Amino acid sequence: MAARGLLNLTRNTFAHESTINWFPGHMAKGIKQMRDQMRAVDLIVETRDARIPLSSINMQFERIVGGKDRLVVYNKADLAPPEIQQAVQLEMAKRKQRAIFTDTSINKSVSQILQVAVDIAQRDPMKYPHFSIMVVGMPNVGKSSLINALRRTGINRGKAACTGAKPGITRAVSSRIRVLEKPAVYLVDTPGVMMPHIPDPITALKVALTGKCGIKDNIADESVLADYLLFRLNRFDAVEYVHYCGCLGIEQPTDDINELVAMLAQKIGALRRGGEIDVDKTLQFFLRTYRQGRFGRLCLDDLDEKSVADFFQHSLLDAPLSKNQGQKAKRAAQRQRSIEKARSKNLI
Ligand SMILES: Nc1nc2c(ncn2[C@@H]2O[C@H](COP(=O)(O)OP(=O)(O)OP(=O)(O)O)[C@@H](O)[C@H]2O)c(=O)[nH]1
Ligand SMILES: [Mg+2]
8 A cells, every 4th residue: 555645645625515405206205105104114124334324324214213113234334344333333322223234145144134023023922923124224225135135044035126236226115025934024125215405515425425316317426426535535545446547657546536537547448539538437437446345445434433423413413304494404504603613712
């Protein structure tokens, strides 16, 4: 790994203003279906993305699943550094939430979910002649993959739910899918649900970067996503990307996304007639390669005590339900910040 001190890496912050407001109709419909079926549900498996353990929390589920027994599952654990697991579990324990980490390709990993269900069901067999789990979470966190993996692990059967690399594959709440015979355990798949408005622009970038919203819908600009990714990779000293782009000039990390695109385009042959660079294709390759985990196992959220506290205080607890509420909340937060700033300078 190159020594950062020698490198021309100049950015310590990433300036970004725009947020994401993406809430297609099938999500609102999905929430209604979830609410309608909630009475028959014994356990909620709230699935989050291990690469963004904070930013993949959707506070809407607090309102939807309210008092139900809940297990938080951090999926795609194979793409996140193993050392974050303890910190996240501690944080969840403080919030009285059980949390586990899963990788859907590993039976032992997903069978932890079945174990939780079996433990609850066996405590009171009269109450649970059969046990129903509803799997909820943001788009593309791997809900349907988890269901297929649980079916494979529990009853050795093939896929029952469609999965895909793009968000929005599951469009409606599914019927019950059996995943265990004794005790009888069923799962219900649900469409991924976004926050209608993500107030913090950097949280929005992380959500988009990990593939939670459709790029084709122009929700997030790929060049901004790629630039933010480059910024984070450099900040982490995660310079595996250099090896991908290395053969044609980049021998050390760069903070310049244009330089990276120029080199990478040559390497992958993303060139139009006359040698002009196909920027879109190159950016897509860069983002796809990251999402496949080929730049290493990275956690995009900061998990030190202060960052976690700030996150819960500012981004989540007052999470708005609509764009209007979001704008109001943003203005209120700005006002509050100016008051605090003025206070700290003893002006008030
Ligand atoms: N690396 C990795 N990829 C996973 C894992 N689980 C799922 N995936 C991949 O993540 C992508 C999304 O998986 P889905 O199961 O369709 O996600 P979903 O949450 O059901 O998505 P929606 O239906 O769109 O809300 C697919 O390409 C899966 O192969 C995992 O544990 N590790
Ligand atoms: Mg799905």
